[in-house]
Amino acid sequence: xxxxxxxxxxxxxxxxxxxxxxxxxxxxxxxxxxxxxxxxxxxxxxxxxxxxxxxxxxxxxxxxxxxxxxxxxxxxxxxxxxxxxxxxxxxxxxxxxxxxxxxxxxxxxxxxxxxxxxxxxxxxxxxxxxxxxxxxxxxxxxxxxxxxxxxxxxxxxxxxxxxxxxxxxxxxxxxxxxxxxxxxxxxxxxxxxxxxxxxxxxxxxxxxxxxxxxxxxxxxxxxxxxxxxxxxxxxxxxxxxxxxxxxxxxxxxxxxxxxxxxxxxxxxxxxxxxxxxxxxxxxxxxxxxxxxxxxxxxxxxxxxxxxxxxxxxxxxxxxxxxxxx
Ligand code: ADP
Ligand code: F6P
Numbered sequence: 319x320x321x322x323x324x325x326x327x328x329x330x331x332x333x334x335x336x337x338x339x340x341x342x343x344x345x346x347x348x349x350x351x352x353x354x355x356x357x358x359x360x361x362x363x364x365x366x367x368x369x370x371x372x373x374x375x376x377x378x379x380x381x382x383x384x385x386x387x388x389x390x391x392x393x394x395x396x397x398x399x400x401x402x403x404x405x406x407x408x409x410x411x412x413x414x415x416x417x418x419x420x421x422x423x424x425x426x427x428x429x430x431x432x433x434x435x436x437x438x439x440x441x442x443x444x445x446x447x448x449x450x451x452x453x454x455x456x457x458x459x460x461x462x463x464x465x466x467x468x469x470x471x472x473x474x475x476x477x478x479x480x481x482x483x484x485x486x487x488x489x490x491x492x493x494x495x496x497x498x499x500x501x502x503x504x505x506x507x508x509x510x511x512x513x514x515x516x517x518x519x520x521x522x523x524x525x526x527x528x529x530x531x532x533x534x535x536x537x538x539x540x541x542x543x544x545x546x547x548x549x550x551x552x553x554x555x556x557x558x559x560x561x562x563x564x565x566x567x568x569x570x571x572x573x574x575x576x577x578x579x580x581x582x583x584x585x586x587x588x589x590x591x592x593x594x595x596x597x598x599x600x601x602x603x604x605x606x607x608x609x610x611x612x613x614x615x616x617x618x619x620x621x622x623x624x625x626x627x628x629x630x631x632x633x634x635x636x637x638x639x640x641x642x643x
Contacts, residue, residue: 322418322441322604323418323602324355324418324419324441324599324600324602325355325356325416325418326355326356326357326358326415326416326417326418326419327346327350327355327356327357327358327417327418327419327420327421327596327599328357328358328359328360328367328372328412328415328417328420328421329343329346329347329357329358329359329360329375329391329420329421329423330359330360330361330363330364330366330367330391330420330421330422330423331343331363331389331391331393331423331424331447332363332364332394332395332396332422332424332427332428332431333363333393333395333424333425333427333428333447333448334393334425334448334449334450334576335387335388335389335393335461335576336447336448336449336459336460336461336462336464336465336576337387337388337449337460337461337464337465337576337577337578337579337580337581337584338447338460338461338463338464338580338584338585338587338588339388339389339393339423339460339461339588340380340383340384340386340387340388340389340390340580341383341384341460341580341584341585341586341588341589341592342421342423342445342447342460342588342589342591342592342595343359343380343383343389343390343391343423343592344380344383344384344589344592345588345589345590345591345592345593345596346421346592346593346595346596347359347375347376347377347379347380348377348380349592349593349596349597350596351376351377353596353600355596355600356374356416357374357375358372358373358374358375358415358416358417359372359373359375359379359391360372360391360420361373361391361392362391362392362393362394363392363394363395363396363428364394364396364398364399364404364408364428364431365394365395365396365398365399366391366392366394367399367408367411367412368396368398368399368404368407368408368411370411370414370415372411372415372417384580384585384589385579385580385585386579387464387576387577387578387579387580388577389423393424395427396431399434400431405434405435405437405438406438408431408435408438409435409438409439409440412435412440413439413440417440418440418441419440419441419442419443419599419600419604420432420435420440420441420442420443421442421443421444421445421592421595421596421599422442422443422444422445423444423445423447423460424444424445424447424448425447425448425450425452425453425459426452426453426624428444429444429607429620429623429624430624432444432605432607432620433605433620433621433624436604436605436620440604441599441602441603441604442604442605442620443595443598443599443603443604443606443607443608443617444606444607444608444623445460445588445591445592445595445607445608446458446459446460446591446607446608446609447459447460447461448460448461448462449461449462449464449465449492449493449499449575449576450462450492450493450494450496450498450499451493451496451499452493452494452496453607453609453623454623454626454627454628455607455609455611455618455622455623455626456607456608456609456610456611457609457610457611457612458587458609458610460584460587460588460591461576461580461584462498462499462584463580463581463583463584464578464579464580464581464584465492465499465575465576466499466502466503466506467581468574468575468577468578469491469492469499469503469571469575470502470503470506470507472489472571472574472575473503473507473509473541473543473571474507476489476541476569477507477539477541480539480540480541480567481538481539483565484538484539484564484565485539485540485564485565485566485567486529486539486540486541486542486555486558486559486562486564486565486566486567487539487540487541487542487566487567487568487569488542488544488551488554488555488558488566488567488568488569489503489541489542489544489551489568489569489571490544490545490549490551490568490569490570490571491503491543491544491545491546491571491575492546492571492572492575492576493545493546493547494546494547495515495547496515496516496545496547497512497514497515497516497517497545497547497630498630499545499575500512500513500514500543500544500545500546501514501630501634501635501638503543504543504638505634505637505638505641507541507543508541508641508642509541509543509638509642510528510529510532510537510539510540510541510542510642511525511528511540511541511542511543511642512542512543512545512635512638512639513542513543513544513545513548514545514547514548514630514635515545515547515548516629516630517630517635518545518548522554522557522558522561525542525558526558526561526562528540529558529562529564530562533564535643540564551568551569551570552568552570554568555567555568587610590615591608591610591615594608594615595608598617603617605619605620605621606618606619606620607619607620607623609623
């Protein structure tokens, strides 16, 4: 099949927002304009595409955005896009607006939508945008670095009061079903215990025993980082307090982890990935996702990327346990 010549590129953000998405949008817009292409921004993810919320984007429209959290295009989750009818309609709308290449910034779910649009003739490139780091083909996702730093700073503050009151503190971090945010916070905040969905055996008796031992060793607090995939932090706090006699409080950090100005890493990686997405589209590529592995930016077939799996490195988890002595 002859390679399609791309004249107009669309860009959308989908799924949970992540700091750095604006840097990626800005890079897509300015790279494409610099190469003489037209750029259209699609508001509110696939939902906005299906509602034809499509605007022209100029270089000035993305001025003053690189430092801003969230996404200037807004984001959404869209059930209709999961249906064949929705996917065909979305592809037809892309054609109506002359969008022959589309950059989708989001997670695995968003890439499935991009995969379908590619099947229906719209060239698509996915950029990994999620604070969860749960995309198997890449060691980096846009937003994780900012989110982990935001959570780390919040946990430092909880730690101060936990130490002063000599309490056990359970702090729940986001991450959907993945424990990467929890693992990183656990190591960065020097937590006594990290509960990861990938590892947790739900045997609280072991935690209770460890808290008692910890007190004997003279420690003034006991910080537990609990991953969202396990949840139940409030009830867990009650049970632990009853079993140990140590005052226990739970804090769920919630959506504050998703907001805020992106770190330098998120701004730079997202900018490079945004520019690469345009290059790939101009080379006639479709159904690809950009990732970062072993120090290099690379792209994968979306079908292959979605079939990949990654897990928490056991040695990192073991090191975290060892450092909690
Ligand atoms: P993420 O992209 O962060 O994984 P979601 O899983 O919520 O977030 O997916 C975002 C959106 O991608 C969904 O609301 C839906 O519109 C689209 N999507 C998810 N799964 C599919 C699918 N199997 N086919 C087509 N579109 C999908
Ligand atoms: O995927 C990002 C994320 O923040 C997850 O960590 C969390 O499970 C989910 O989104 C929360 O989504 P919502 O915005 O619907 O509360």
